[in-house]
Amino acid sequence: MTTAVQCREITKTYKNKRALNELSCTIEKNKITGIIGRNGAGKTTLLNMIAGHRRVTDGEIQVFGANPFNSLTVSANIVFINDTMNLPNGLTCLEILEEGQNFYRNWDHELAGRLFEYFGFTRHDIHERLSKGKRSMFNAIFGLASRSPLTIFDEPTTGMDEAVRKDFYRALLKDYIAHPRTVLLSSHHLSEIEDLLEDVLLIKNGREHLHMPVSDLKEYAVSIQGSERAVTNWLGGKNIIARRSGPAGRLYAVVENTIHDTHIKEAREKQLDLSPVSASDVCVYLTDERKGGIDDVFE
Amino acid sequence: MSLNEISTGDVIKKQIIYKMRTYKGAFTTLMFVQLLGILFSLGGTGSFSMGGIYTVAGTQYSSMTVIIFTGIWAFVTAVLLTTKEDRKHDFVFVTNRLTSNVSNAVFLGIISVISGITAILSGFLLAVILILINSEIILHLGGGMYGVSTAAAGIFSTSLYILMAAALGYLAGSAVQLHPVMKVVIPAAFFGFLFSGWVVEAGPLFAMVFLEESIWLFLVKMLGLAALCFGLSAWMTDRLEVM
DSSP states (O other): OOEEEEEEEEEEEETTEEEEEEEEEEEETTOEEEEEEOTTSSHHHHHHHHTTSSOOSEEEEEETTBOOTTOHHHHHTEEEEETTOOOOTTSOHHHHHHHHHHHOTTOOHHHHHHHHHHTTOOTTOOGGGSOHHHHHHHHHHHHHHHOOSEEEEESTTTTOOHHHHHHHHHHHHHHHHHSOOEEEEEESOHHHHTTTOSEEEEEETTEEEEEEEHHHHHTSEEEEEEEHHHHHHHHTTSOEEEEEEOSTTEEEEEEESOOOHHHHHHHHHTTOEEEEOOHHHHHHHHTOOSSSOHHHHHO | OOOOOOOHHHHHHHHHHHHHHHTHHHHHHHHHHHHHHHHHHTTOSEEEEEOSSSOEEEEEOOSHHHHHHHHHHHHHHHHHHTSHHHHHHHHHSSOOHHHHHHHHHHHHHHHHHHHHHHHHHHHHHHHHHHHHHOTTOOOOOOGGGSHHHHHHHHHHHHHHHHHHHHHHHHHHHHHHHHOTTHHHHHHHHHHHHHHSTHHHHTHHHHHHHHOOSOHHHHHHHHHHHHHHHHHHHHHHHTTOOOO
């Protein structure tokens, strides 16, 4: 079995709101997959259901071949780290790590101890009293040390400063290489994690919008820039992702990368500026709902 | 990476150990509650006087206040176990809703026995304090304090009463988790019942259940009722989402 998570048309409704809308996806084992989407796209809801914390309203979800809701096997093989995670206050942070060791079969207590020390935690620290960034870091240590076959990080870096964030991503990558496992990593900032990811699952309005290797996503689109007329001519028949009017009759557009050498030649002849679009920008353009952009609000 | 299989019994055992560690604060609270109970008991719970040629008057002391306080403590502790925050904590580690409920029930059983022991022993502490503050006192020990076997019987039955309080607290807490309106409905129903005529009519029923001569029959009745409460709670919360 090479599938870790399988979702078939899962829908989740809260009271009147539809958080997920017939989302389907298959997440392969032993890969780092980024779950990317705008605020409220349904990332956290999806991860909550994969972890078995929430029930699906409709559809079917399978984690390691079982329905995760109330499955002990799934729980024993999953760790779910998120930024609203609450840990028991009756224990110190160090004691929480010791409990983790009791519960998780693959737990690496030596690694936990070394990370605990490296990030400046002391044996008397209580989770609730840590700063936001340190709390996130502690949660991340818990997630890394558990070595769960399915490790889920939902916005793990909330509140962390730049240096700590980089350290965390590096720790994740190193540990993943040494002990490959299925990792789901959600973030608003794809640019920050794209070097880490193998696959990207882009969620938009509660549905899967795109699911592909990050290397393909980097070549998914190109941008074209130049005088409005020339660009409009050049665009003819191509799949346009975004279009922005620039100053003084100039046009900027992003199109799906189906272009051939002839298109490149044509662009060069008309002095159009053709350039690649970064994966994170592609995601922004793809999930942009409003026409135009923030500029139009001010016009 | 291969999957880890884990048995339900194993997880429950680990969770009980985890709960004993993480709720150690509950035992500190218990100490305060029982000390407070002893303090209130120092004034005596009743007085008597026997007349004849000589009149003998005296004061009764009992650890009833301590036991009632302990019962309230167990009820509150059980309610706290059912709150959203505490359920979430279980899900940080390995669990499902069944193991979470079973380990909570066993944990409450353990703390009922511990607090039952200390509640009965507090009666002895009360006696010692009375002797220390009044050197001329003549003490006659009765109830659960006369000999080892009666003390053991006292501990046994007190623990069962405390367990009952905990089980009811767990049931009430679980009902609140199911729907917040229960926060109002349960106290309203309780006090409504207390001040209505029903409480008088239901008196004999309560007496039949809670006042039992045979200790084994009492054990069966209390454990049965507690199991019913825990079972009902587990059934109610088995579909509950963790947020």
